[in-house]
Amino acid sequence: MSVLKKFMRYYKPYRGIFFLDMFCALVLSLIDLAFPQILNILTDEVFTDTTGNITRVVVYVGAGLLVMYAVRYVCEYYITSWGHAMGARMESDMRQDLFDHYQRLSFSYYDRNNTGEMMSKLISDLFDIAELAHHGPENIFISVLKIIGSFALLMMINVRMTLILLCVTTVMVVFSFRKNIKMRRTFLDNRRKIAKVNSRLQDTLSGIRVVQSFANESLEQEKFSKSNIEFLDSKIESYKVMGSFHAGNGFFQGLLYTVVLVSGGYFIAKGSLKADDLAIYALYIGIFLNPLNVLINFTEQFQKGYSGFVRFLEVIETEPEIVDKKNAVELTDVKGDITFENVSFQYKDDAEVLNSISIDIKAGKTVALVGPSGGGKTTLCSLIPRFYDVTAGAVKVDGIDVRDVTLKSLRKAIGIVQQDVYIFDGSIRDNIAYGKPGATDEEIIEAAKNADIHDFIMSLEDGYNSHVGERGTRLSGGQKQRIAIARVFLKDPKILILDEATSALDNESERHIQASLDRLSKNRTTIVIAHRLSTIRNADEILVISNNSVQEQGTHEELLKRNGLYAKYYNMQFEGLDEIIM
Template sequence: MKSFVSYYKPYRGLFYFDMFCALVVSVVDLAFPQILNFLTDGLYTQDADVILRSLWIVAVSLVAMYVVRYGCQYFITTWGHVMGARMESDMRQDLFDQMQRLSFSYYDKNNTGDMMSRLVSDLFDISELAHHGPENIFISALKIIGSFVLLMTINVPMTLILLAVTIVMILFSLSKNKKMRAVFMDNRRKISNVNKQVQDSLAGIRVVKSFANEDIERRKFEHSNLEFLDSKQSSYKIMGTFQAGNNFFTGLLYTAVLVSGGFFIAGGALRVTDLAIYALYIGIFVAPIDVLINFTEQFQKGFAGFKRFLEIVRTEPEVRDKPGAQPLKNVVGNIKYSGVSFAYDEGTHVFRNIDVEIGAGRTIALVGPSGGGKTTFCSLLPRFYDVTAGSVSIDGQDVRDVTLKSLRSAIGIVQQDVYMFGGTIRDNIAYGKPGATDDEVVRAAKDANIHDFIMSLEDGYGTSVGERGVRLSGGQKQRIAIARVFLKNPRILILDEATSALDNESERHIQLSLEKLSQDRTTIVIAHRLSTIRNADEIIVMSADGIRERGTHEELLEKKGLYASYYNMQFEGLED
């Protein structure tokens, strides 16, 4: 609750005035029966002339009162919602910022569709709760307490009967409330599963269609969709019992008033006119109870959404700046892995006790079977994951002692699986250096041998790449990704099978560009095409058992070990 209330702080002025307007609305509504009582028992018992002379004062006063109520109601409806929308926006920003901070390990375990659900639909319900919650509770409490006090002034025994029925009504509501909380949380989980299924299916739509598996995807979606439907039906059944039960008790309230009123009138303890005023206050007493009953559904939805919101916001990133971390400055590029071990899950080690030293400006290549830990080895350098044991250092500084921003700014990465952001080709190249000039973007594209292709397009650098770069070939996307790194111009390069998606001719051009980029920079290359790493200063052969071999291309061939067997398989004995 403290976390929720903290989002009101920037809008305290709006909130307090909203509550003031709610107070005015409540006072006006409570005043009308009293005004009616005053007129029927006082003014309207006078002579006709007195009544007629006073009517214009009554009319002007009532109109003025309702003009004020109109203004207050307008503020509540308009600016109250604006306040809720602003709070929703703040929460969404905080949630997105937290998602940017979370480590790779979090995304390894959680689905994008679920996070989208928390970012969009959950926060909408929270916004409605933020606006209507305090306002509904405040107005309803004022009206219930105010009307109850005024009812006591009319007839105490009758009001106590009313209170007894109301207490039973509250106990019934509380019992149903517990069940509603559980079912609305289940609603959130089930709609999240629907979003997961949609995101998964649409992201892989080309694979779906290439295998003609549309029916399978439809059945998978139907399953999660029907689960959500079942959950919604359960919630509606509970809501039906809840609302119908409370309407029944509302009917009992009116019944109690009419029966007890008749009893007290017969005994001379109550006047008929008092019963009429009493009936008006009953309406004011019951209306906010109905509001609170209806608000319960909204509260449970918002409460469930806020709990899911906090689950992410309170998640501590596994990889973050340590207190007192300093920026990594004047990077030379000396890299050292000392006794490094790593495991994604406890007990499942990718490798143990790795010792590797890479001098500034040197190029090392990592080769070996898939699952041998090559990509993981590289991921430890920019701290996408932290080592389980040992240390990784750059220029003698442990990477855990420097700020993440400065560390990752010093490292350029070209991955096998290239991601293109929505937007233009220029936007995607400039991602390597936000604020880059057009000349810098063009120079980077030329270095990556993609400039001529871009200029052959109708819109040139302004050409849209489509979602995930769907309008570009694999090789074109790879070269744009390489252009990003040219533009970033880092001291350390990681090339994770950067030429794997290219045809032979493109690979030749790109290899020349990469060799140019690698000059005087420390470079780590992951490659399956051994032809691309012949000139590496050192080749390290990794497997599930750790480092198996290391040396230059010629030295490893002479050893006739694992590297030589890979090389012969690719270039000499492929057909055999």
């Protein structure tokens, strides 16, 4: 019932369409129930008339039936068109809610879940939910009306025969209910297995260049085949359950007709039923069985939609771990002072990454973080924009705990340039403007010039409107990096985080981009995660992070004089061995 209430909330904006749809369903049901009754009246009172009025009555009845079925046409058109449109709108609302919630979920959720499975919930699951949203209430309403109406009319014709019919129908319902439970399990398993197929597909296609560069197409085919076969096995199992379900119900329907024929013949022989009444009874049996068939078929649709909605709720009801406090304030007039006060952090169900780290970074200063991979440098920087929250201690910006300010205002004050740059599918203009939606052409061009990418852009046939391809496949690594830098120039943050922004580039590209980064860092508080120590010699302070804590702290010259970890790393790089220790 809890799931049903949550599902019903999506009908609220479309109550007018919904109630009119139900009204049309009511009219349609009454018209379908009326025909056998009209035939019964004509048989008993008109067709036996010997006064010659049959022709005139039939003309009037025919005209009435014509009007009746014209009304039925209008009702069925509305149910099929506007009813489906209502389901599509509800699907759209759910999809938007799910997408919006994905945007709110914290990094930790994406650490634990696969993109392909998330896409499956956004697309295929919601399609079945939409079909349920439209057909569910309508099918139930029409079927219940027809079953009750036809049952009442059957009772009027012959009570004893109808009670026998009710006994067979009860057994049929019990059978359907038991099979329905098995179908629910199999359809939920279908959902999980197709999500794994989508996950495997997304993973392989995203990494197709790596796959082909290693000539591992056969390996990926084998992995996809495994997921595909698991889904196939699940589907076959569901079809077996559906097969026994539909075949069993088909048997019971045949049994109903058999019972009607045998019992009807018995009652005619006993004189308690007229042959004409048996013919009318058979017509109502058809009306009685049709909604039963609809309900039986609906159970399959219901289980698909229900299992999809349950998976939808699993995401919607996942609370983001990083949210604004109720009394969170806007971070304004940012200067850029950053303080780490006894900060500790660990990921869920994992070892501690940072332990009691205290750092004070003054506004406008440049601080470099160095140390072995996995030492916690990127994690430390991720605590400033609250991609993760500290386990203990506090991170402060301008003396204010980052947990006391709104996420939007905090993250607007921070610009990040990473080693793995993400370029959106679209134009160069769109990608640069991502740093400031609504930026003017002049602002975009100025940012590109500061990032030393303007001349390259103008050399392209379409200039700033040039298409970059998915993930920027039409651009080199250095070009993507400079577009990312232009994006941050346009954002103009007071705090800048450079996460190994040049480590994947060749020496020439590095020199160009380093010059852009130097311009970008001017008058900003800058934290640099460095791989090549030669790029951070001029940092105001260097922190060596190893074994979850700050091991050394000082300027380049001071740390070299100490002849500690930093000096060791620096000398190893000088000897060309940086790949061993970084």
